[in-house]
Amino acid sequence: MSLESLNDIFQGIGTLFAVHPKFAIARLGLIALGFLLMYLGRKGVLEALIMIPMGLGMATVNAAVMFFDPLKLHGGVGTLFIEPQAGATTDAVRNAADLMTILQIDWLQPIYTFTFSNGLIACLVFLGIGSLLDIGFILARPFTSMILALFAELGSFLTIPVATQFGFTMKEAAAIAIVGGADGPMVLFTSLKLAPHLFVPIAVVAYLYLGLTYGGYPYLIKLMVPKRLRSLPMHPPKNQVQYSSFEKMAVATILCVLLSFLLPVAAPLIFSLFLGIVIRESGIKAFQDFVGGPVLFGSTMFLGLMLGVLCDANTIMDPKVLPLLLLGCFALLLSGVGGLLGGYFMYFVSGGKVNPVVGIAGVSCVPTTAKVAQKVVSKDNPAAVIMPAALGANISGVITTAIIAGFFCSLFAKIVK
Amino acid sequence: MESLKITLTAYGFTIVFAMLIACLIPGLAALIKRAKLDQDETLDLTVPSANSMKEDEAIAVAIAAATRAQQK
Numbered sequence: 277m278s279l280e281s282l283n284d285i286f287q288g289i290g291t292l293f294a295v296h297p298k299f300a301i302a303r304l305g306l307i308a309l310g311f312l313l314m315y316l317g318r319k320g321v322l323e324a325l326i327m328i329p330m331g332l333g334m335a336t337v338n339a340a341v342m343f344f345d346p347l348k349l350h351g352g353v354g355t356l357f358i359e360p361q362a363g364a365t366t367d368a369v370r371n372a373a374d375l376m377t378i379l380q381i382d383w384l385q386p387i388y389t390f391t392f393s394n395g396l397i398a399c400l401v402f403l404g405i406g407s408l409l410d411i412g413f414i415l416a417r418p419f420t421s422m423i424l425a426l427f428a429e430l431g432s433f434l435t436i437p438v439a440t441q442f443g444f445t446m447k448e449a450a451a452i453a454i455v456g457g458a459d460g461p462m463v464l465f466t467s468l469k470l471a472p473h474l475f476v477p478i479a480v481v482a483y484l485y486l487g488l489t490y491g492g493y494p495y496l497i498k499l500m501v502p503k504r505l506r507s508l509p510m511h512p513p514k515n516q517v518q519y520s521s522f523e524k525m526a527v528a529t530i531l532c533v534l535l536s537f538l539l540p541v542a543a544p545l546i547f548s549l550f551l552g553i554v555i556r557e558s559g560i561k562a563f564q565d566f567v568g569g570p571v572l573f574g575s576t577m578f579l580g581l582m583l584g585v586l587c588d589a590n591t592i593m594d595p596k597v598l599p600l601l602l603l604g605c606f607a608l609l610l611s612g613v614g615g616l617l618g619g620y621f622m623y624f625v626s627g628g629k630v631n632p633v634v635g636i637a638g639v640s641c642v643p644t645t646a647k648v649a650q651k652v653v654s655k656d657n658p659a660a661v662i663m664p665a666a667l668g669a670n671i672s673g674v675i676t677t678a679i680i681a682g683f684f685c686s687l688f689a690k691i692v693k
Numbered sequence: 694m695e696s697l698k699i700t701l702t703a704y705g706f707t708i709v710f711a712m713l714i715a716c717l718i719p720g721l722a723a724l725i726k727r728a729k730l731d732q733d734e735t736l737d738l739t740v741p742s743a744n745s746m747k748e749d750e751a752i753a754v755a756i757a758a759a760t761r762a763q764q765k
Contacts, residue, residue, distance in 0.1 A: 422715035
């Protein structure tokens, strides 16, 4: 049997020698990275819900490369998983034909085309997240929560001028900067609106880093906040009014309509989030179980899987991805620093009643950053409970990121470049 | 420079907007509290209401009584 026939039988290995060595190395590196992400997810260092399906998808898609390229986009090699570039030409007739061909071949293409690339999966994740949120936390401390969230948006803004220095247009820079809001669905949505050609790398970078916040932010907190302040207990506000679920539902309903009035661009996400909150407070247990279970976990699993299979060597080796990796990291780091500065600001304004660590929860990666804040504080003072305040800041972070996404999509969409 | 200017303008707008919402939330909550929306008993919306069940029961009893009378 000749070497060529062996290459044809074991195409996953054969394709390693058929392409440029840097792509072969990238494929092997991504397989190893997939294993590492799964390991770190399973150990609890990174967010397991995203990292386990993402790691397996990443490792498998880079192994399953074969001599197959129906759209002639990747030099004769491809997979049977997904083709994100199908339908991305300027020729509408060709796009329709390409897309139909790929939909009939690649098994995950229907999920990508009909849920991921139109933002539906982002809305479903938001719907599920909404069903976990208690709006009572923000009703208890509306100003503190909103101020912390505003500080924690520092990365979403200051990354724009930095990204333009890297040669990105204003629209692209805004789409990258929203990674600093640390809100996955909002990142997907904004990049689709402002820079659809960068949608795949931005989405991959954003979720990769959102997973990393789980592991990285505790070190940032320890670096910026001394132990004495980290162990500061927080007490519920005096004269705190208790709201019934009916009242919370009414507040959420009016807020949803009002925010949609003001920011129609972000209305699908705002609606999805508040629908989740309303279902939580509605008393309809069957809906609560459905949205908080199958919808949330199903969409999160497919989101992780999509992100993993999109991490093929062709996408990652795109020359625009390296600056995206740097800028995404910069945006999230800046937002974390901003959030902790906000925590210090509220600590001084309140006369020492607010634990500065709560500021990190203004970074709206619900509920990860709130959990991170409580975890760090509990290590230093097991009796200190900051979770309610952290969740208030977390929910406000979602609202401020929605406002920013709305502003970006309206303001920057009008800029030609 | 231009991008920094646009960015800071957008940040300014966001701050004003977010603070307006922060002011609105407690006001809205207070208004809803005053409206006393949840004075009625809490209903489980997934099953027929207590009233309709009582009505169904009454109708069933009436039909049973009428049938028994007819048989006699």
